[in-house]
Amino acid sequence: MYFTTHGLVGAAVGAATGSPAAAVAAGLLSHIVLDVIPHHDASGPRGALVDIAVGVAVLVLLRRHLGPLAWWGAVAATLPDLEVALRYYGILQPTPWGFPSHNWAFLHHRWPLPGGFLVQIPFLLLALLSLVTR
Numbered sequence: 371m372y373f374t375t376h377g378l379v380g381a382a383v384g385a386a387t388g389s390p391a392a393a394v395a396a397g398l399l400s401h402i403v404l405d406v407i408p409h410h411d412a413s414g415p416r417g418a419l420v421d422i423a424v425g426v427a428v429l430v431l432l433r434r435h436l437g438p439l440a441w442w443g444a445v446a447a448t449l450p451d452l453e454v455a456l457r458y459y460g461i462l463q464p465t466p467w468g469f470p471s472h473n474w475a476f477l478h479h480r481w482p483l484p485g486g487f488l489v490q491i492p493f494l495l496l497a498l499l500s501l502v503t504r
């Protein structure tokens with residue numbers, strides 16, 4: 371899924387926990403769960419940069435709604451895709467022990483546009499709603 375989706379959902383699930391460790395675990399788990407759902411991913415560096423800029427901007431705009439646990443969740447939920455970027459640029463070679471939903475095909479399902487984008491909207495809206503009504 372997009373950085374924006376992972377970040378907002380990670381913030382929402384992190385905020386619902388009671389400790390930084392639980393927020394990180396919830397963020398990482400949310401990344402896997404979202405990757406299992408068929409979705410569209412940014413297909414190159416330009417799309418990824420736009421996505422990251424949008425996601426960071428939304429998180430910054432929401433900052434008064436985000437406590438430390440939400441930030442822990444957001445960081446944990448978005449960080450696994452750094453592995454994808456490092457592989458894209460050849461900095462990291464594929465290994466069998468990377469992040470589960472990036473290494474085991476049965477945990478990562480793709481869906482082309484527009485469905486792969488539209489499927490992310492309910493998750494974005496639910497995460498936004500959860501964060502602003504805390």
Ligand SMILES: [Zn+2]
Pocket residue numbers: 371401405450451471472
């Ligand atoms: Zn991922």
